[in-house]
Every structure is written in structure tokens, then in C-alpha cells.
Amino acid sequence: MNDRSLLHRTIRVTVLSDYPMQILFISSNRIGDAVISTGLLDHLIRTYPRCRITIACGRVAEGVFARMPNRERTIIMDKRPYHLHWLPLWRDAVGTLWDLVVDLRGSALAFLVPTRRRAVMRRLPGRKIDQLAALLSLDPPPLPVVWTAPADRVRAANLLPVNRPVIGLGPTASRLSKIWPAERFAALFHALAEGPIRDAVPAIFGGPGEQEHALVSPLLTTLPGAIDLCGKLSLPEAASCIQRCVLFVGNDSGLMHLAAAAGTPTIGLCGTTIDRAEEMAPIGRAAAWALAHGPSMADLSVADAFLAARRLLADAAPIAAVSLPDSHLPNV
Numbered sequence: 001m002n003d004r005s006l007l008h009r010t011i012r013v014t015v016l017s018d019y020p021m022q023i024l025f026i027s028s029n030r031i032g033d034a035v036i037s038t039g040l041l042d043h044l045i046r047t048y049p050r051c052r053i054t055i056a057c058g059r060v061a062e063g064v065f066a067r068m069p070n071r072e073r074t075i076i077m078d079k080r081p082y083h084l085h086w087l088p089l090w091r092d093a094v095g096t097l098w099d100l101v102v103d104l105r106g107s108a109l110a111f112l113v114p115t116r117r118r119a120v121m122r123r124l125p126g127r128k129i130d131q132l133a134a135l136l137s138l139d140p141p142p143l144p145v146v147w148t149a150p151a152d153r154v155r156a157a158n159l160l161p162v163n164r165p166v167i168g169l170g171p172t173a174s175r176l177s178k179i180w181p182a183e184r185f186a187a188l189f190h191a192l193a194e195g196p197i198r199d200a201v202p203a204i205f206g207g208p209g210e211q212e213h214a215l216v217s218p219l220l221t222t223l224p225g226a227i228d229l230c231g232k233l234s235l236p237e238a239a240s241c242i243q244r245c246v247l248f249v250g251n252d253s254g255l256m257h258l259a260a261a262a263g264t265p266t267i268g269l270c271g272t273t274i275d276r277a278e279e280m281a282p283i284g285r286a287a288a289w290a291l292a293h294g295p296s297m298a299d300l301s302v303a304d305a306f307l308a309a310r311r312l313l314a315d316a317a318p319i320a321a322v323s324l325p326d327s328h329l330p331n332v
Helices: 003-018 031-036 038-047 059-065 086-093 128-135 150-159 182-193 210-222 235-243 254-261 302-315
Strands: 022-026 052-057 071-076 100-103 118-120 166-170 201-204 247-251 266-270 287-291
Touching (some): 031 128, 031 254, 038 052, 038 059, 052 086, 059 235, 071 086, 150 235, 182 210, 201 210, 247 254, 247 302, 254 266, 266 302, 287 302
Parallel strands (some): 022 100, 052 071, 100 118, 166 201, 166 247, 247 266, 266 287
């Protein structure tokens, strides 16, 4: 590239970054997929600091974007029969000339509204984060992020102790087949609290509603001293609480992806969904799977989960991990 071309490119990038772009970003119905998509949004906000972004997503995922900078508004898409949930979104969007429409749902809507540029998701092999990055030709793919407000962080500080380490536990999931037994969560916590994370306190996370409470209840019974946060937090508050944890261990769920994006060392527990383990792995500065030896959560032992956590802690700064001899491994 000669000097003149470089100058023209620099001027073009500068002008675009200063232009108040109007962006329509169609995200997921599910929390986990919505969290993974935040890396793309963070890239757009950093590249176009004056952009205004309209989010379209499912109701349960709304909180992922509640504190997002540059958010113009959020359009909730409540699922309707015969795909009729797309009609209200089209009515909302068709009157705007968008500078960019990003459609992670792979729908036809991006072709039915006026826009200068569109990026429409197409399912590809490999990690979900790489599939998303390919939409905007990004390499390396941008990591997911969480957005919180000072009030969220104050709430977290009031809920969790400051003088003892906290281990976050996420025992819920969208399907019963993805749930690790409560007694194994408890055994793993005790192994960690007696080993690399001495004197830790368990904090148990879950969403709102009776079903989530029912899924959390067995672990609360098994760990009577745990901090019960089930159904008590918005997603930004949950992210703030998780950021105060030294480790988060959870089933394959939206909370697990939120924890990874928050930057907390995160172990996802994977058995039933092991066929999609590479695609949907937790993504963050310190995140990994504990993989079962078969296609069931019963095939994931406490010992294997403990080893995964110990390896992660050894690599995750600023946590100082204690290297334990194999004789200290739990045998459940």
C-alpha cells in the first residue's frame, strides 16, 4: 500500500468512527448465545464510538444488554406461532435507513429493511465465537464482555463477604439432562475449600421462577451455609456478583457463559451436550470445560471437575493456586 492509499484509508476510518451510525443488532432468545454475541457489540462500539445500536432479542436475554453503552433501545421479540414474531420487528425497523444490520438469527429480515450494509449469520463448523467473528471478518474474534453499572457493583459488595473467598455455583440449566447432581456440586465445593481455595464460601446462582428454585433447593440443603442468590439478581447484578468470586462452576447454561464473559475463572460442566462442546465452550480470559467421559452428566466425576478447576486456577492470575498431590483428589 502506497502513502496516498494509506492516507485515504486513514481518513476514511477516521470519518467512519466519528459518524453516528445507526445499527440494528438482532441477537438471540437465549442468554448464553446473547452473551457470546457481546464481543461483536463491543467491537462495534469501540470502532464507532458515536454509533447508536438498537438491540432485538428474546425477553430472557434482555438483561445482557441492559447496561450496554450506545444502546438506543431494546426491542423484545416474544415468540409467536408461524414466525409472526418477526412482523412487529419489521414494522419497528423498516422506517429507518440503517447503516448496518447484524442478524445473528439468520432470518430474511436483514434483506427486508433498508440498510447500507448487512451481516447475516450462517451456521458454520467450529466455535460459535469464530462463526460470529466471520460476520465482520474479525481475526482474532473479540471476547465476550459484560456491562454493569455502579449500582450493580454496590449490590454485589453488599451481598458477598469481603474477608473470605467466594466460589460461585450454578446448579441450574434449561434441561434436566444438563444438570450435575447436587451432591457432586457439594463434594466439589468441599474439595476446593479444603484445598486450593481455603476457607471459601459458596454462593449459589439461579434465575427467577419456581423451576429454578426447585433446581437450586437440593444444593442449598446440602450446603446449608451457602449464600442463596437464586432469583434475587438481575443479569448485570449477577455479573457483578460473579466478578467477586474467585471461581465459578456451573452447568452448561447462560449463567456459565455470563461468568466466563465476566472474566472470573469459570469451569463449565459438560456431559449431555458434549457433541457441541467445541462450538459452545465457555469463552473468557480464564474459562474451560470439565468434560464427562460419556454423554451423560453422571459420567462426570467430582475428581475430573476438581482437576479441571485446579488446572484453571494454576493458570489464572491473580489467583494463587495451591498445587495439591494426587492423594488429595476427591474420589466421588
